[in-house]
Amino acid sequence: MSAETDIDQGRAAFRDQRWTDAFRTLRTADQRGGLPAADLERLATAEILTGNRLTGMDTLVRAHEEYLVVGDVIGAARCAAWLAMHLGNAGEPARAGGWLARGQRLAAELTEPDPVQGLMLLPVALGALHGGDPEAAVALFSQVAAFGQKFQDKDLSALALLGSGQAALALGRAEEGLRMFDEAMVAVTAGELSAVPSGIIYCAVIGNCQLTFDFQRALEWTAELDRWCNARPGTVAFSGQCQAHRAELFRLHGAWDEALAAAAVAQQRAHDGDPWALYGGYYQEGEVHRLRGNLDQAEASYKQAARSGREPQPGLALVAMARGNAREAQTMILRAAGQANVAGRRSLLPALVEIGLAAGDVSEARKGADELLSFARECPRPMVRAVAAQADGWVRLHEGDHAGAAQALRQAWQGWLELGVPYEAARCRVLIGLACRGAGDEISARMECEAAQAELLDLGATAAAAWAATLMQAGPGTKTGASTGPNIGPNTGPNAGPLTRREVEVLRLVASGRGNRSIAAELYLSEKTVARHVSNIFMKLGLSNRAAATRYAFEHGLAG
Template identity: 75%
Template sequence: MSAETGIDQGRAAFREHRWTDAFENFRDADQQGGLPAQDLERLATAELLTGNLTMGLDTLTRAHEEYLVLGDLVGAARCAVWMVMHLANAGETARAGGWLARGQRLVNELAEPDAVQGFMLLPVALETLYGGDPEAALQLFSRMADFGQRFGDKDLSAFALLGSGQATLAIGRAEEGLAMFDEVMVAVTAGELSAVPSGIIYCAVIGNCQLALDLERALEWTAALDRWCRDRPDTLAFSGQCQAHRAELFRLHGAWPEALAAAAVAQERSSNGDPRALYGGFYQQAEVQRLSGDLDASEASYRQAARSGYEPQPGLALLSLARGDAVRAQAMIRRAAGTADAATRRHLLPALVDIELAVPDLPAARQGAQDLLAFARECPRPMVGAVAGQSDGEVRLEEGDPVGASRSLRQAWHLWAGLGVPYEAARCRVLIGRACRDLGDEASALMEFEAAHAEFLELGAAPAAAWAASFMGTADGGGAGPLTPREAEVLRLVASGSGNRAIAGELYLSEKTVARHISNIFLKLGLSSRAAATRYAFEHGLAG
């Protein structure tokens, strides 16, 4: 095949989003006789989208240099700005800064205004936004929008609208920011944008919807991203982030094995073409491990997530709380919330309320709950209402207002159930049970505790199951609680020091059956060792 034929076939494959075919045809043509600057740029894009980061950056550098030879400063500057974006995405900030300076110098040499001047504002605006000045970033994104409109550049206009939505959300105007995300997604789903901007915008919009506690929008756009990735199976550059978003939705909806599987795929792809998937892949894995009671593994996963440069909060603070160190958890969540922008702080508030109640610092917990209630009034969306109602109910319980608590918690439970979030719905039922008990309705309290306990067991949430079980014993603290009579008998023998074989012999069971009973006991009571089971048996009158 001649170089000319390879170029023609590469261009056709590129137009049809067949990135591997485009890469192979352009590469063969390049080896035979070289490529024009525009086709080098296309080859670089195909390489980057298929996960060949180093190769793609080298080719993009060649395209930049070829544009310079031709005297095409616009093309050279365009390559420079994409070098900045890809290098920053890969964490190579020094190289990104060098390319930013070069691109700005080239833009300053242009004889006529051009859309590339707007693109050069993008990395500066993002640095300003992530540096904590969303108002200044919003002004930069507005200037970008002016360039996009002036030159009819849809990619630039879409980036400007995306950034404006992010900055608006960070300022605290959630509904306005979310409306901007919906608008920019019109251009993406209509196929008006090129591939790299489309992938960036998909992932950014989903992440920000999750930050704003808009589960329904996040679910809708994640499904759209999933379809987009399936239609382009060799687009590795965004598929890992898609899997990380899927992992979060699986976790929220109680499909924890599926969440772990998606997180594992995200981790694999983070090192194979999609570095931004690193945080989500490990953070979601850590969340499932924490909720399941595997705290050491959870900590290791949070540490891996932190390698991305993003702080693994509120999960890390909640991990300290799960280990019984409420003071440390309080210091972590207060610092994180105190330095966050408005949108991120709101995302941290539910954990902050839980931790402040555990310390306890009731005034701080009440302030957090009030902030969530104000957010719910501003943005009347189901998940915001659920977290606000649940936090308000928790605080009211500690304030001695079981009637008000019950009202808030039942509303929150209905919202969680409607959203299909079983873990939080079960947490609400435990809190509702506490309110019933405080009001003297013991029968209803036990019904709520038992329902929540069964849901936690089904999820595999051992710590939460033990928490629910702690309210299910008799009034004097004795009794088997959530254990069946057979499990209570096995626990008695464990507490006596008997091994599995001896227990099997005494109860006329197989050792396999005894092992299953012990596993169930550990899960129901949130225990991890025979020593802990023995201690529980003595504390609850089951060892004699």
């Protein structure tokens, strides 16, 4: 086979996003007789996407040099811009700065405006964003967006939207940022963008949704990223980050074995060529170990996560608290929160409240809870409301407001149930039990703690279950007469009947003919959890089989 044939096949494979085939054929052609600059750029992209990041960077340098040889200043500047961004993300600021300076010099030579000048602004805008100057980043991303609009460059426009959304979050404008993410994702899911910008936007949007407690968006976009990676065999870049996001969703849903499995895949993909999966893979592993009470293993995982350059908080501070070092833990979490931007600080507030209470600093905990309540009013999404209500109720317990605590905690409990987050729902029940005890209702207190302990044991959260058991054995409180607050019913729509939102989701998938394993994969649940949901659906609706459940779903407008 001739080098020309290899080049033609490599171009076709690249066009079809068959990255492994593109990498092999273009590399073979390169070894036989070299490649023109554009094909070297294609080879570099295929190498990066298949996990050969360092080789891909070297090939991108060669493409840059070949563009210079043939006098293509725009192509050379484009390669320099991407080298600056890749190196910046890899934690090599000096080399990134050198390539940025070279690209800027080349772009300045152009006599006519060109999209590459907008591309050159992206590393500068990202530097401002990650350097703690989101206001400057907003202005720079706006300039990038103007280039994208002027030249109808969809990659540039979408990346500008992503950056503007991240800057909005950093400035505390969560709703504005999320709207920008949604608009960027329209271009990604419509297939309008090239591969590397698509992967960047997928992973960044999911990470920022999780940062802002936007559980539903994170779930939706993680499923889309999973499909995107699976539809492009051989993709390593971004696939590890996808597995880390999957691990977080499994963890939240109480499917902890599945979370560990996904985290292990993320760690392997980090080794194989998706280095940005390192943090998430190890941090989520640490979270599962911490929740199970395996504190030494949790700390070891967090230390592995820290190799990425990111600080493993709040996990590390929560381990210190669990070991009885509440003051040390509070020092850690207050420092981390103080150094973070608005979005990062908000993500640390639930731990800041819990650790403050453990340290006996009710005043600091109240400040954190009030910040969360303010965030919930500004961004009233289900998980934000649940987090804020739980923090407020917990602090009210320590302030002696048992009636107010019970009301807030029941709202939080209902929110966690609707979201399908069993660990936090069970912890809320323990706190509700404490509120009942404080109000003098010992029977209800024991009932709540017993139910919570059973749920925590079922999850494998042995330390939290022991906490609940200890509280069951404690004596009754001294205050009487306070209400435990309303028992708010599930918000699942007019036709859902007695089903929770999660049970409706399961019922819809049952009605579509899906088995338990397929449903578990779709919703990031364990098969055991799905089986329990199906059993609850049958019991609540008085049904005996899946065919009857399917019929019910169609008759009540719950299918599809």
